């Protein structure tokens with residue numbers, strides 16, 4: 413009997429396949445590392461063929477473990493967003509490297525468009541800002557610099573990673589879900605359709621682009637695992653995690669602390685407009701109706717801990733930071749503003765650079781490590797302020813990601829945000845969200861609410877800090893960030 417849900421979670425550094433029961437139990441998983449190529453400073457590329465080969469291999473292993481394709485009710489796919497793949501519709505082979513979401517090659521083009529005054533109109537239409545992060549300028553760059561793309565004519569296919577995987581799984585179905593499409597700079601956020609004006613602006617040929625579809629439904633079937641399995645769920649990774657955290661009501665908010673940190677608040681069914689440089693994006697589309705989210709991205713989260721380990725040699729391993737932070741009563745006046753690659757939301761200052769401030773002879777390694785961990789709560793608090801100014805007041809925060817296994821960070825978040833912080837016992841919320849969508853798409857569930865029990869139990873961290881101690885922390889951070897940020901954007 414078909415009772416299992418197969419998720420393909422295609423991330424930046426690895427791809428994974430997981431098997432879920434409809435009650436949310438993860439019964440098996442298999443992952444493989446992906447190669448990131450750095451051909452020059454600021455350039456980040458993937459080999460799309462490798463993404464397909466490894467995703468396929470992981471998924472095939474899960475199908476075998478499940479006892480064959482007939483045991484699988486549906487496939488759900490979730491993926492690194494904004495990364496663009498270019499391929500040949502006839503051969504199904506990539507025509508160029510995939511340009512990764514972290515790639516900065518289009519910074520000059522973004523600056524040129526911003527200086528030409530294009531950003532307000534682009535933000536109003538797409539909910540996004542002019543940053544190399546999004547796919548549109550990557551496509552424009554590729555169409556100009558890689559002649560084989562124009563030469564391919566009608567054979568050219570362009571898509572984000574879930575489109576590429578669906579094409580390969582089905583042998584030629586070309587779709588993208590509305591969450592992924594909303595990150596391209598090419599989709600009208602209100603219409604849910606490709607915009608002719610934006611396609612022209614970013615030189616994206618309409619015939620090369622996929623059809624925009626819902627996040628749940630029967631999109632197509634794959635035969636590549638030795639039998640037929642329907643593909644029923646599609647969503648970008650941060651949206652999938654927000655669904656996996658059951659943020660189903662306007663105001664519900666989740667934050668994922670991995671390499672970077674991504675915060676999304678359910679903004680309901682009316683297109684939100686940020687006045688504080690947050691992104692407006694599609695949270696999900698079901699039955700042709702979109703639910704939106706406000707999003708804030710922090711570029712440096714867990715990567716700061718990696719930097720303490722690999723570049724400064726201050727720690728031997730990431731988990732060690734928890735005991736080190738507890739070994740001192742406070743930060744000793746030390747603050748760390750981790751602008752190692754500029755600052756993301758709500759500051760958006762690509763040229764800002766990091767600082768460790770407040771050092772004196774009494775400051776030691778433990779204070780610097782503690783200050784680095786404290787930066788997570790402070791960056792989140794800056795976002796909380798921006799979200800509130802945009803009308804999205806958080807009542808509690810649902811957290812996940814590798815960093816949040818650290819209890820000290822979870823407690824510090826609760827203290828500085830002055831909110832309860834919920835951490836699910838099953839941490840793979842991205843995959844869980846894709847499983848919920850797949851279950852909804854194949855009819856195992858009638859609604860997202862029906863799938864909510866898959867999330868399981870949570871541990872809540874309640875605020876415990878003394879108000880005066882919190883006030884000192886907030887003032888110290890404000891002082892530290894003011895030194896780093898040229899022009900404060902919020903407050």
Ligand code: ADP
Nearest residue numbers: 669670671714715717718730731813814815818
């Ligand atoms: P991604 O999905 O972005 O690859 P993960 O969610 O796997 O990231 O989280 C990995 C990040 O979390 C790493 O940057 C690592 O430094 C950090 N990290 C992992 N465990 C801890 C910990 N116990 N304390 C602090 N940071 C941690």
